[in-house]
Amino acid sequence: MTDGTGSARISFGDVHVGFGRGGKRVEVIDGVSFDVRPGEFVSVLGPSGCGKSTLLNMAAGFLAPDAGEVRFDGDRVTRPDSRRGVVFQQYAIFPWLTVEKNIAFGLTLKRNRRSRAETEESVRRYIELMGLEGFEKSLPKQLSGGMRQRVALARAYATDPDVLLLDEPFAALDAQTREFMQELLHEASQAERRAAMLITHSVEEAIYLSHRIVVLGNRPTRVHEVVDVDVPWPRSPESRLQPEFLELRGHLEGVMRSLSGSAFRKAHP
Ligand SMILES: Nc1ncnc2c1ncn2[C@@H]1O[C@H](COP(=O)(O)OP(=O)(O)O)[C@@H](O)[C@H]1O
Numbered sequence: 001m002t003d004g005t006g007s008a009r010i011s012f013g014d015v016h017v018g019f020g021r022g023g024k025r026v027e028v029i030d031g032v033s034f035d036v037r038p039g040e041f042v043s044v045l046g047p048s049g050c051g052k053s054t055l056l057n058m059a060a061g062f063l064a065p066d067a068g069e070v071r072f073d074g075d076r077v078t079r080p081d082s083r084r085g086v087v088f089q090q091y092a093i094f095p096w097l098t099v100e101k102n103i104a105f106g107l108t109l110k111r112n113r114r115s116r117a118e119t120e121e122s123v124r125r126y127i128e129l130m131g132l133e134g135f136e137k138s139l140p141k142q143l144s145g146g147m148r149q150r151v152a153l154a155r156a157y158a159t160d161p162d163v164l165l166l167d168e169p170f171a172a173l174d175a176q177t178r179e180f181m182q183e184l185l186h187e188a189s190q191a192e193r194r195a196a197m198l199i200t201h202s203v204e205e206a207i208y209l210s211h212r213i214v215v216l217g218n219r220p221t222r223v224h225e226v227v228d229v230d231v232p233w234p235r236s237p238e239s240r241l242q243p244e245f246l247e248l249r250g251h252l253e254g255v256m257r258s259l260s261g262s263a264f265r266k267a268h269p
């Protein structure tokens with residue numbers, strides 16, 4: 001570590017961001033601080049438009065804060081880096097490449113090139129972890145939405161990142177596929193123990209997957225609260241019915257309802 005951020009993998013320190021100039025300027029992030037520690041799975045939950053993707057884009061190195069700082073392993077984030085793997089809601093895989101070529105893609109880039117044997121081993125491992133056996137030679141158009149996101153996750157894992165940055169990766173999927181994907185991602189993160197920052201507006205998803213949940217308020221956005229998820233590990237479909245799960249779900253759904261309600265009343269006085 002090069003400074004006082006302790007053992008944080010990702011650290012947001014009093015981050016401020018706005019968009020536009022002069023009278024058209026909108027302050028979006030108004031002093032947000034939180035950490036993602038090694039091996040920790042943190043979800044960021046908040047109302048639509050509060051700046052969740054903006055925060056993730058800063059962690060990825062796509063966007064710089066106007067004030068405050070974003071650090072990765074103690075160093076200021078200034079550009080994208082394969083040690084931080086990113087998965088978006090959609091369009092993250094190449095339609096002209098097969099499943100296995102999509103997963104190998106990051107490993108063919110000069111900065112993280114592997115030997116042929118290592119690349120094959122890594123592709124095989126993540127095909128298996130994401131349950132994609134038998135689809136190695138398929139093209140994305142031959143796959144369901146859920147399977148395409150499994151390819152995107154496998155590709156992110158294959159480059160061996162220290163932290164995964166996931167921006168609503170399951171938001172476009174139907175409810176059943178989404179639950180299945182949560183279970184798959186949970187199993188993968190149990191097997192891999194990488195730090196992860198997941199953006200979501202699903203309370204259920206945040207609880208199922210996380211050690212901690214950072215709840216954001218409305219714009220200009222600050223941290224509304226941070227909750228430890230005390231649901232026993234590892235999680236399984238039955239976890240969704242455990243008292244700790246249900247209690248936290250009730251609490252967070254209430255928070256989300258009141259945040260969306262106050263945003264709605266502000267917009268429609
Ligand atoms: N590049 C940009 N230029 C102008 N406004 C932006 C830009 N990116 C995001 N915003 C605005 O910032 C706010 C937060 O956006 P975003 O981070 O995408 O929210 P969320 O992911 O929580 O839904 C929104 O009001 C959005 O319109």
Ligand SMILES: [Mg+2]
Nearest residue numbers: 052053054168
């Ligand atoms: Mg978003």
